[in-house]
Amino acid sequence: MDYKKIALEIMEKVCETDEVREDLDMDLFEAGLIDSLSSINILLEIEKKLGIKLQVTDLDKSDIATVNNFEAFLRKRSADN
Helix, strand or coil: CHHHHHHHHHHHHHHHCCHHHCCCCCCCCCCCCCCCHHHHHHHHHHHHHHHHCCCHCCCCCCCHHHHHHHHHHHHHHHHHC
16 A cells, blocks of 8 residues: 555645645644644545544644655554554
């Protein structure tokens, strides 16, 4: 499974920009592309794309701060399920 592709697709949809592709280590919170409410949309997209049901408490801010962090989170959670 291509977790980088999935991470990029989810972040592009949630952030509503392809700017996330330019720097995979860009802090999306600092860049103003996501906020704490975005985590709900991210969880919905994870469930839709990977079939993994998560709670908001399963997701730390650092897990979604960058695309690379998010990719690592997806890999770990997929392995756990």
